[in-house]
Amino acid sequence: MNIATDTHDLNGQPAPPPPSPQRTMMRLPGLVAIGLYLLLLAGTDVFGVVTGHFEPLYLVFPVFFIAAAAGLMLLLRWAWALALATMALLSAIFMYNYFRQHEYMWLMQGLLNLVFFLYLVRTDVREKLR
Numbered sequence: 001m002n003i004a005t006d007t008h009d010l011n012g013q014p015a016p017p018p019p020s021p022q023r024t025m026m027r028l029p030g031l032v033a034i035g036l037y038l039l040l041l042a043g044t045d046v047f048g049v050v051t052g053h054f055e056p057l058y059l060v061f062p063v064f065f066i067a068a069a070a071g072l073m074l075l076l077r078w079a080w081a082l083a084l085a086t087m088a089l090l091s092a093i094f095m096y097n098y099f100r101q102h103e104y105m106w107l108m109q110g111l112l113n114l115v116f117f118l119y120l121v122r123t124d125v126r127e128k129l130r
Contacts, residue, residue, distance in 0.1 A: 028128060030119045034083060035069040042066050077129045087117035
């Protein structure tokens, strides 16, 4: 009996198949929302560069946003870390802008990023990543 290919548990019963990423994603709808938000941020940055509001150097960020969104859909741990860093930094930047300019738009975006950050640090989210 080869342990590496054995599909039975200790009682001799067939082991259940590992959960598919689609079923796990249905249990974590916040990851889908965060992925869509990252894609929206990527589109906003690309649009800002095209219209001349941002410098072309800002095109680096949409690459990371799209990579993090795609990786979250596949439940990859490196994408979780990238999304977590993105949410923490964006929250800090938006809150700084709010305290500097006192416009509620910055406060709302900062709080949204903070909520996404707090969702990502939950232990049940981390346990389901590969």
